[in-house]
Amino acid sequence: MFENTNQPDEDGVTVLSRPFGFLILGFVLIFAGIIIFVVAAMLSGGSGSVGGVVFIGPIPIVFGAGPDSNWLIIISIILAVVTLGLFLVYTRRSRRIMG
Numbered sequence: 001m002f003e004n005t006n007q008p009d010e011d012g013v014t015v016l017s018r019p020f021g022f023l024i025l026g027f028v029l030i031f032a033g034i035i036i037f038v039v040a041a042m043l044s045g046g047s048g049s050v051g052g053v054v055f056i057g058p059i060p061i062v063f064g065a066g067p068d069s070n071w072l073i074i075i076s077i078i079l080a081v082v083t084l085g086l087f088l089v090y091t092r093r094s095r096r097i098m099g
Contacts, residue, residue: 037050049064049065049066049067049068049069049071049072050064050065050066050069050072051063051064051065051066051069051071051072051073051075051076052064052072052076053076053077053079053080055080060077060080062076062077062080064076
């Protein structure tokens with residue numbers, strides 16, 4: 001019923017190893033970031049700032065709190081725009097390759 005898609009391609013590299021590696025790298029980076037935030041909050045006496053972007057479909061929701069939240073919100077927006085730009089570039093490139 002299901003075919004084994006974990007076969008090596010012409011270069012001898014497993015087809016699913018790269019996406020799986022990026023997935024694991026993402027989880028490791030998120031975990032490391034959480035640890036850094038916790039340590040920084042403990043060392044600074046519990047005061048800190050937070051900011052971020054949550055995407056629900058194509059709509060970004062930007063949030064922030066704390067004394068330096070304006071900078072964090074601006075950095076989050078810049079990172080969101082760069083991420084969307086890279087996504088569009090890679091999808092166009094993959095469409096050209098695929099067909």
